[in-house]
Amino acid sequence: MNKNFVRKAHRWLGLIFSISILMSAGSGVIHNIMTRTQPPPPAASPSGEGLNVNQITMSIADATARLPDAAQGVAAVNVRSIGGQPWYQVYVNGSRSAQYVSAVDGRVDAAQDEVYAGEIAKAFLGGAEVTKTDYLTAFNNEYINIFRILPVYRFDLEDEHHTRVYVSTTTGSVTRHTDDGRQFEARIFTNFHKFGFIPNKDVRDLVLTTLTFATCIVALLGIVLFFMTRPKKRAVD
Incomplete structure (x- = not known):
């Protein structure tokens, strides 16, 4: 070379x-x-201001029955404290988006996802x-x-x-x-x-x-x- x-x-x-x-x-x-x-x-930590389990009057089975597409199977269910009340956060098979059913009265309200996100952000920033x-x-x-x-x-x-x-x-x-x-x-x-x-x-x-x-x-x-x-x-x- x-x-x-x-x-x-x-x-x-x-x-x-x-x-x-x-x-x-x-x-x-x-x-x-x-x-x-x-x-x-940021470290992952439980969100919400505490969960009053005594407010839960509806079972998971009854709550998921309120969702029409739950018949194809439920992947996961979480209990979230949103606005001071317990909500079921339901993930149906094949969907990346959560659905929300009130654990108190069985209301289905998709808007709770954004409300929940806002509460997490506000708590993280010290209530601002x-x-x-x-x-x-x-x-x-x-x-x-x-x-x-x-x-x-x-x-x-x-x-x-x-x-x-x-x-x-x-x-x-x-x-x-x-x-x-x-x-x-x-x-x-x-x-x-x-x-x-x-x-x-x-x-x-x-x-x-x-x-x-x-x-x-x-x-x-x-x-x-x-x-x-x-x-x-x-x-x-």
Whole structure:
């Protein structure tokens, strides 16, 4: 192998692909900063202000019988405290959305899902008033796939930081808590570490894979060049 060719290839490929190394190093710095400035994900904890079981007058079987599509099977039933009253949160087979039946009088009310989400958000933010601004059934640039849980409601707090929380009524918890400052750091990390500025995931994965592979080639060329250019031992007379 020609030594000059290896040296030039190493130099120019290293120069061309150094940008990806710089971005990776930068994302590592940002990640360390984020671990100091941003709290860990909210811990899942029981929601509601307490459940008065003495208010429950209807059995689960009677409650689910009020749902026409429950005949195809019930996947899960939770008891939730909403508005100070117990409600059955029912998941029917084949559906990702919950249905709600009052455990007190048997009323069916789909609107309780949003009410329940609002109570979770309000309790998490210390009782502050919040406004529902979105309902996500797919991930977006802010609520990305590392948060895993869908669907979620987004609620905003009218403060100087533009605080917002994402709420899952399935888990009964806040799945993400962020604001403009935290999101600014997260956006830098995503752009540096994952090339988030490329909107198409397939193209983004191809670019990341190509640059990572090219960086490996540069490193291998450096190793080869080291052994090709190392001083030769003098022959002992």
